[in-house]
Amino acid sequence: MVSPGWVRVIEGDARTLPGVGPESVQLVVTSPPYPMIPQWDPLxxxxxxxxxxxxMHAELERAWRACFRALCEGGILAVNIGDALRTGPEGFRLWPNHAEVLLRAEAAGFRPLPYLLWKKPMNRPNAYLGSGFLPPNAYVTLDCEFILLFRKGGPRRFPPKDPRRRSSGYSRSERDRWFSQLWGDLRAARQATPEGGRSAAFPPELPRRLVRMFSLEGETVLDPFAGTGTTLWAAAELGRNAIGIERDSALAARLRRRAERGEPAPAD
Ligand SMILES: C[S@@+](CC[C@H](N)C(=O)[O-])C[C@H]1O[C@@H](n2cnc3c(N)ncnc32)[C@H](O)[C@@H]1O
Structure with a gap:
C-alpha cells in the first residue's frame, strides 16, 4: 500500500497560478470550463x-502558458475538453474546443502528443439526429470528449533501474487498455452538487489513469481548474502530492476543509 500524498488548495486564478513555483510540478491533469457551453457562459x-x-480560448491560453511555467522539463499536461454545439445567426454548427486548445497549448510552448478519446455513456444517444431517419440533414451525436496530451520539451530522463520508477509501474493489461486511444470503459461522474447545481466533474478513474501513466509516486500533480477536487484526491490516494487552484471561493473553501481533515478520496 502506497502512503497517501498531501493535498494543497489555493483559491486563485489558473491564468496566474498563485503559489505555484516555476518547474515545481511533474504533471497537470485538468478540465477547464468549456467555451460555448451555456453552463460556462457567465464565467x-x-x-x-x-x-x-x-x-474565451485566449483566456484559457493564459492558463496553458502558466502551466508551461509550472511544469518541469518533460512534464505532461493532460486536458479533458469537449466540443460544443450552438445555433448562431449562421445556424447550427460545431465549436471545436479540442482543436483550439491543441493549437493554443502548442503556441504556449507545449509539444502535442497523441491524444485520448473518452467515449461517454449517453442517456439520449440520438439527441442531435434532428430529422430522424431521413437523409441528409441529421447530425452525428457528440458522445466523445478529448483528453489532449502535451509535453514540455523532450522525454524525462531517469537513472537506470530507478526504484521509484519501478514501484510506480503498471501491468501489461493496464498498459494495453490505458495507452489505446479510445477509452470507452469509464462511467460518468456524479454531477449533483450540495447546492442542487451541476459540478462538471469527471469520473475519478479518469485522473487516476492519467496520474499512473504520467507521474511517479512522490511527485506533484497540479489541477489549475480544481472544481470538486477529483484530480487532487485521485493523485493523493496514489501517493502523489496534489495542488489545486480554484477561482470559486465557496468551492475552494470546501476543498480546503476536506484537505485539512485529511479525508480519503470519495467512493466512485
Ligand atoms: C470543468 S470544472 C472542473 C471539474 C473538475 N475536473 C472536477 O472533477 O470536479 C472547471 C472549474 O474551473 C473553475 N474555474 C473557472 N475559471 C477559473 C480560473 N480562471 N481559475 C481557476 N479556476 C477556474 C470553475 O469554478 C470550475 O470549478
Missing amino acids: FVELGAGGDFAA
Missing part, C-alpha cells in the same frame, strides 16, 4: 471574454 463574461469563441 467567461467574468473572465473578460464575453461570448466570443476566440476570446
Whole structure:
C-alpha cells in the first residue's frame, strides 16, 4: 500500500497560478470550463471574454502558458475538453474546443502528443439526429470528449533501474487498455452538487489513469481548474502530492476543509 500524498488548495486564478513555483510540478491533469457551453457562459463574461469563441480560448491560453511555467522539463499536461454545439445567426454548427486548445497549448510552448478519446455513456444517444431517419440533414451525436496530451520539451530522463520508477509501474493489461486511444470503459461522474447545481466533474478513474501513466509516486500533480477536487484526491490516494487552484471561493473553501481533515478520496 502506497502512503497517501498531501493535498494543497489555493483559491486563485489558473491564468496566474498563485503559489505555484516555476518547474515545481511533474504533471497537470485538468478540465477547464468549456467555451460555448451555456453552463460556462457567465464565467467567461467574468473572465473578460464575453461570448466570443476566440476570446474565451485566449483566456484559457493564459492558463496553458502558466502551466508551461509550472511544469518541469518533460512534464505532461493532460486536458479533458469537449466540443460544443450552438445555433448562431449562421445556424447550427460545431465549436471545436479540442482543436483550439491543441493549437493554443502548442503556441504556449507545449509539444502535442497523441491524444485520448473518452467515449461517454449517453442517456439520449440520438439527441442531435434532428430529422430522424431521413437523409441528409441529421447530425452525428457528440458522445466523445478529448483528453489532449502535451509535453514540455523532450522525454524525462531517469537513472537506470530507478526504484521509484519501478514501484510506480503498471501491468501489461493496464498498459494495453490505458495507452489505446479510445477509452470507452469509464462511467460518468456524479454531477449533483450540495447546492442542487451541476459540478462538471469527471469520473475519478479518469485522473487516476492519467496520474499512473504520467507521474511517479512522490511527485506533484497540479489541477489549475480544481472544481470538486477529483484530480487532487485521485493523485493523493496514489501517493502523489496534489495542488489545486480554484477561482470559486465557496468551492475552494470546501476543498480546503476536506484537505485539512485529511479525508480519503470519495467512493466512485
Ligand atoms: C470543468 S470544472 C472542473 C471539474 C473538475 N475536473 C472536477 O472533477 O470536479 C472547471 C472549474 O474551473 C473553475 N474555474 C473557472 N475559471 C477559473 C480560473 N480562471 N481559475 C481557476 N479556476 C477556474 C470553475 O469554478 C470550475 O470549478
